[in-house]
Structure formats: C-alpha cells, structure tokens
Amino acid sequence: MKKVITYGTYDLFHQGHYNLLSRAKALGDYLIVGVTSDTFDLERGKMNTCNNVMERIDAVRATGLADKIVIEEYKGQKIDDIQKYNVDIFAIGSDWEGYFDYLSEYCQVVYLPRTEGISSTQLRNERPMVRMGIIGTGSIANRFVPEAEFVNSVSVVAAYNPDKREADEFCLRHGLPHSAATPAELYALVDAVYIASPHYTHYEYAREALLAGKHVLCETPFVFREAEACELYRLAEERGLTLTVALKTAYCPAFGHLLSLLKSGVIGEIVEVNASTTTLMSEDSDKLDSRFYGGSMNENACFTLLPILKLLGTDYLNIRFYSKIKNDVDVFTKAIFQYAHGVASFQVGLGVKTEGNLVVSGTKGYAYVPAPWWKTDYFEIRYEDQNRNKKYFYPYDGEGLRYEIKDFVSSILSKDFFYSKVSKQENLVMARVQEQYMKGENVYRI
Ligand code: C2G
16 A cells, blocks of 8 residues: 655645645555644744634545545654654645655655645635724834734724824834824724723723724733623623733743643642742833822733633632832732632732742642743743653744734634633633722732
8 A cells, every 4th residue: 555645734725735635645545634733833934824723624534535634733743754654655735846855765755736826825815804903002002013914814004092193103103004083083994903002091992992893902901890891891792792802921832832731730730820020110110100000910910810810710719919019009019819729829010020930830740931931932841850851942923912913813703713812701800800909908018
C-alpha cells in the first residue's frame, strides 16, 4: 500500500483544496491529511482563519478523499508523522515548491499544481467587513489601530474624542476617514465600537452604543458596579449584540496554554494562585487621582483577578483587602480570597513596586510565570524533582491586541459558534470585586 500525506489549513474549504486532495490521493492508495490546529495557525502567523479546527476537519472529511485525518499542532510534526505512519509520498501545492525538499530524506516529495484563481485569503476578503469606531484616542487606542490592520474582516473608519482637535489629530495620524463630532455621529458610521476612553466613562459610552445597536469592545477595567455590568449584558443580549471586554491577557497564546495545561491537572489540584501587577506612577498621574477613579485596584485589579477567577472560579467565600492609601487613593493593595478548597491573593500597586509574577500552587507541582506575566510568552511548570520541570514558550506578535480584535470580530460575524475568552460571569464578578472595594467592605488600611 502506497501512503500519501499532505497538510493544510483548509479554511473556507474551496475547489483548490479539493483539487489538491484528489491529486494527492491519486498518487497512492491511502491518503493522510494533516489539518492545522487553531493554535498552530496563530503561531505561524495565520490568524485570520474563519473556521475553527473542527469545522475545517469536517470540510476535509466531507470530501471522502482522506483515509485518515490528523491535527498538525507544531513545527516539525511532518517529519514525525511521515515516520510514524510509514509514509511513501509527501504531497503539497506548488506554492510551496522547494520549501519541503528537506522531507526527501524521509520520503518522496511531490509538489502538485496549485489551482489558480481561488484562495482562502480571497474568500476571506469577500466576507462582510466590520466597520469599527474608536471612542477615546489615548495610548491604547494608538496601539489598537495598527493591530487591527492584521485582522482582515475589520476596518477602523472613525474616532471620537470630546476634544475634537485630539480626534482630528488621531484620525490624521492613522489615516481614518471620519473624525466624529459626537458619539451619535460615530455610531451612525460603524457597526461596532472600541471604548478606550477613561475607565469612569466606560459604562455611559457602552450603554449608549448598545442602545444605538452597536457591538461593543470595552477596554479594561470594564465597569465598577455589578449592576452596571448586568445591565450592559442585558442590553447586548436583548439586541443580539456582542459585548466583549478587552482584557488582552486573556488573548495571549501563552496564557491560554497555561490555563488549559493547569486545568488538565499537570500540577494536581490547584490550591493557591498569587499574581502581582505593579506599575510605579508619578504622584500627579491621573491614574492616582481620586477624581478620575484612580488607584491601584481600579487600574490593575482586572489583570490579577483573571488567573484567580479562571483557575479557582467565581464562587469565592470572602475577600479581605489591605491597602496603603495616599491622597484618597490606594497606592498599593493586597487582596486575599478564601475559597472552599483554596486561597488566592493578588498585589496591585501604582505607588509600590514588587515582582510582577504569577505563581499557581498545586498538590503535584506549581506553575511559574515571570514578570510581566500579564503579557507573557513564557512559563514553567515545576516539580519537586527538578528534572521533570518543563518550560513553555509561545511567542506572539504585537501586544496581543490583534488576537482580542479577531475574537471580537469573529463573535460578530459567526454568531453560531463563539466562546469568549473572558466569560460574562467572570466580568460580572470583576465588577463585583471592584464595587466591594469601593464600598470599603473588608478593606483594612496599612
Ligand atoms: N491549494 C491549492 N490551490 C489553491 C489553494 C490552496 O492547491 N488555490 C493547496 C495548497 O498548496 C496546500 C493545500 O491546498 O497544499 C492547503 O492550502 P492551505 O489551506 O492554504 O494550507 P497552507 O497554509 O498552504 O498549509 O503545515 C501546513 C502546510 O504547510 C500547508
């Protein structure tokens, strides 16, 4: 039996893919098709796929041409598969001519003619575009626009700032066609808005945008009252709109891998989570101004809460806060969460500096994520026997913003299937924690 293997993403499955598979099949008696995993595509810079790996596998299976389907998860897997399955021929489209010659050490390499005039990229570009407007033209908004250019089904077309001059400069700088004079003018021009204004304005803008029928991507911290968060989700659900909180850490590939590894039990039962995020600010910074909801909790707790809620859940028994207060804001806060079967803590500071790492402690070992853990591409799983320690590295481009933008736009365009990286319940609980703190419940001054 002559075995043939080929690999691909097979996004938006089309005639070119079908022709390739049938030509590969004709080379032998048994065809193995490797379909790239979503993570592998992200890592190789192919981040605009519209179909997830299960949909792409189903499309290949539906052709009836594959005798076996495997998932391609990592660079170098082709060699492993060729040896594991005792493959005679590796086949792939002529657009890869020469690139896989190194595989001839293991099997015959055949480049098959590519079907001209069709490609997944072309089909993706024919799909509907999401027109986006930005509210707030500060530092994160300036990073957002270039990152959005990596996402092929979104186009940033407008911006708004109460200071029109700032909006004009922003639009000029980024080549955006519309500088809106009012939020209503912005809403009329777009399908979705990215709220990157000061956090005390988030609730009003998000509410207004949802009432105007716009999808909302809101920067963190989302809102500071649970009732406000509930109302925003209600407005979105009633209108079939997407409401996503832009917590970019949740979209970093390494963070996603860390969560799935820990949830799979690699360190046993998780007993403790501790996270620190501190960024020293000058005393006159708005972020330390009580008039603008300044303070360490308001600024950084949304990051440190994420691993705690993701790994120990949202049903903690109680929280105690210990804060160092200066000019009516907390320049440092340590929070301790008691769970039924675990404990968690975080440290946040704008006026106190500490090591910004994340440590997750378990009954078989622990996870160590070095500073700055909240935008990490690296972590370690460590055991008593250090020979068993494992290091993981998941490089990613940009600030992680493009991944959050892609998820937001995917949830708008493909209503049927979408899993938000930060759940509604997690966002409600984050607002509840912020609210509890602001009310001074269980807050002890140090
Ligand atoms: N293909 C083709 N004609 C087209 C488009 C694609 O023959 N018009 C072929 C490609 O050459 C490839 C297969 O169909 O052999 C799958 O194409 P993609 O889904 O674009 O996969 P690709 O990114 O080429 O990944 O490890 C993955 C492999 O490197 C191929």
